[in-house]
Amino acid sequence: MGAKSIDSHILKDSKLIKDSSYLDSINHIESKTPQNSVFDEPATPKNTIDNTIESADDFSIDFNEYSMLTPINTQVINRFNEETISAFSIPTEYIATLEKEERLIAFDTRKWQYLSRKFDNGYEFIPILRKMLFDADIPQEFLFLAMAESEFDARALSVKKAAGIWQFMPATARELGLKINDYIDERADPIKSTAAAIRYLQYLYNATGKWYLAAMAYNCGLGRLNRAIKEAGSDNVEVLLDEEAQYLPLETRDYLRKIISMSLAFSNAHELKQMDKEYMLNRGAADSIVVVSVKSGNSLKNIAKGANMSVDSLKNYNRHFKYDFVPLGSGDYQVYLPYEKLSYFKQHFKDVVEVTSLQATYIVKKGDTLSSIARKNNTSVDKLKSLNKLKSNNLSINQKLLIPLKPINIITKNKYAKSKTATKKK
Template sequence: MKKILFFLILAFNVIFAQTYTSEYYEKQAQILRNLDIDPSFMSDLIFVQIREELESKHSGVLVNSIQNFSKVTPMIRKVLAKEEVPEEILYLAMIESGLKTHSISNAKAVGVWQFMQATARNLGLRIDAYVDERRDPVKSTYAAANYLKNLKNEFGKWYLALLAYNCGNGKLKQAISKAGSDDLSILLDSDKKYLSLETRNFIRKILILAFLANDKDFLLQKDGSLMNYALSNDFVKVDIPSSVALKDLAQSANIDLETFKKYNPQFKHNFTPPGNGYYMYIPLNKTAFFEKNFKNTHFKKVDTSIPMTKIYVVKAGDSLYKIAKTHNVGIEDLRELNKIKKNHLSINQKLIIPIKEDKNAKNTKSKNHYTQIVSR
């Protein structure tokens, strides 16, 4: 058996040497070292066997993340560098969410880093009826970096922090205890199953994306512009007043509202939260224009009360126009509330319908069981 393993590893090393340049090999070895993984892990039999399959399945995540979230990637990389954590942690976020700021898992984890509400609040992120800072790529990355640094301090190695991020501290401690080792190859043993398949493949996927991101041939083959994904795209954080319309703030920075919302996904509504002011992000090249207009603009306060809503289930024959007319609401209000871009609706699709408050009615909420929007 040992001879068979030896020849398999030897064969892989020969193939690897023929396929990859020494420069690319060294880049991969450095990625492993950055995560406290011995470079010999590249010869791990299971990793060798499933590497091509993982590349085929998950390379699209890398390409899509770079192409569609080019504004988010530099923001995350900058925070990771500032917090002095391995840059490879960026690929953890790609695996978790594809860098989608509005990503929501089946377990209700939200944002780029897929934080559960309790964890996010413990890390200092604000979540309420007005904002969800799990969607803020800057604040949530600071939170993720601190969380991972705490895990690294607890377990001693970065790859163990990544494993714990996926499966939890308790399960990782149990796995290390059963294995009698914290060596990565041992913990990922597919026969012993010290960790779940999801967790075993979690770190493998991170490594695959990190390897591909440093493979010039792969990037050029997919799209030459991907080579520039690490270029700086600086944003600045500016203080803004409470209870003002986002469209007015966007206009003051000479940014269209849709783009503004991409820069600031933490807002749940079209206005800033009430209270003592808040913040927003704008591109660095818009700063001078914003500062000039901001000083000379009187921002009108808007109503920040959150509308009461009900759920409507789409039936055969329904259209946006018909539903809006029946419930006495604007079509654009329906589009905005339900994030609908096209006119097509599906039967049994659930729509959030705003309810106009009848100030003359008594006990309206209890009679109709209205529900307040807390998150989307």
């Protein structure tokens, strides 16, 4: 699972994507040279990733007091649109087939109970995620792509090292402008990772012309999807998901069905009302978060105190921080809070950083010495011995050492980001 790097060329002439089927377009593919980047495919300016959506960093604007209470078009936000099928460009006949084969979610099963609990896992961020999808003209049903990927667990980590709600691999995440370093992993940042996912989904849609193809490519990779379409001789959803032909991996076939099934289930007003879960239809109408700026290096304990909430609760909103403080560096840093805490935070938060108190934990590995550990962490042997109350230089494997941290400038190169001054989101 997770976003895959694109590994074959897409069509240079983007007109074919609109004027004929995606199958016609990929038949023009000549080169199958592996690509090193999710964006390396040649494309016209209309199809380039920078022209589909702004970079992930553009979503890290000063959101102060930005919340789901901001006036928006509520036609789609307040309800899961009943036109789920048309959003994915899927024939209604195919849905009828799924229902006949009992592949849709039944409401009287343990599976539904399990999925409804997982849907509740994302209650803090579902509102803003839905609004971001809406603003980017991406079908709301793609919220369930995130649920299929991670069950809304921002800390989800696959055996292949894909992480976060949208399950990005490290290389893909960095290509999309997300930061991964000693202090932070923005794949676990629900808002910034969603901005990156939007960017990637827009790219896949521009490459394929259909949302269900974009969803498939998100799971198995655009190159793998291209090969499946060429082998099948069609980009029709029923053909591609054929169980006997197996044009696509089983994981991908089940993946799209799961997204469709969850979309239909969570937009079924009649059934949800019967089960006293009508609130799920309105998830996003009232819940909200805000983003506040604090000095880099601020402890989560200090921020939590200023917001009158527990550290654990604050961590729940900021799962991308690796330590109990915001990343070290120059300038301010953004932290997520529940909207109802904003007023208290403004009155009581003291933006004070005690850099000397910042420490990291290091686990001793085979071959480590105090000298080598000190060099790696820009400190001295004497400071390490003093901080850890060591009487000698002897170490043992798996021994835990406290490491004093110093402010550093954290710079992440993003060749796809646009340089411009960010403004407050309207």
